[in-house]
Amino acid sequence: MLELIARPLTHEAFATFGDVIDSRGTASFPINAGRTQRHHDLASVELLGEGARPLISLFVSQPVSLPLEIAHLERHPLGSQAFMPLHEERFLIVVAPPGDVIDPGQVCAFVTDGRQGVNYHAGTWHAVQSVLEREGEFLVVDRGGPGNNCDEQALPVRVSLS
Numbered sequence: 001m002l003e004l005i006a007r008p009l010t011h012e013a014f015a016t017f018g019d020v021i022d023s024r025g026t027a028s029f030p031i032n033a034g035r036t037q038r039h040h041d042l043a044s045v046e047l048l049g050e051g052a053r054p055l056i057s058l059f060v061s062q063p064v065s066l067p068l069e070i071a072h073l074e075r076h077p078l079g080s081q082a083f084m085p086l087h088e089e090r091f092l093i094v095v096a097p098p099g100d101v102i103d104p105g106q107v108c109a110f111v112t113d114g115r116q117g118v119n120y121h122a123g124t125w126h127a128v129q130s131v132l133e134r135e136g137e138f139l140v141v142d143r144g145g146p147g148n149n150c151d152e153q154a155l156p157v158r159v160s161l162s
């Protein structure tokens, strides 16, 4: 069993796996007569393959118990997948870089601070949505359309917060 301690999510540490979606510390410009700041183009939406189309969904998730024990990671080879909490929910992230075989030595665990969302790049291995402490509601943007867009690979992992 791979044992991991989740570390705080940062743009830099997550760059291999995808994008962190956060208005704090990101560039913006005024729109709507200056009433709004647009934090523009924070994540790359990838929609690959014939007939691909973007999906906007809401996930209502029940909290996971800690330590989090997972049996596999999944990947979406045909598109990115973004999760944005709607009520400052914190969640756990377990990821590995794209590639046909997961290297256990490259698996990373992160914990968000409630304000952060993430966008997994196409092919990034990840654990399924794992909200902490209370029921969570997430805006999800990912890829719809024909073709297999979800591969799984067995990898027993136990994740703790400290």
Ligand SMILES: NC(=O)N[C@@H](O)C(=O)O
Residues within 6 Å of the ligand: 074, 081, 126, 127, 128, 129
């Ligand atoms: N199955 C589904 O839509 N969600 C997963 O891909 C996930 O990462 O939670």
Ligand code: NI
Residues within 6 Å of the ligand: 074, 076, 081, 126, 128
């Ligand atoms: Ni997924």
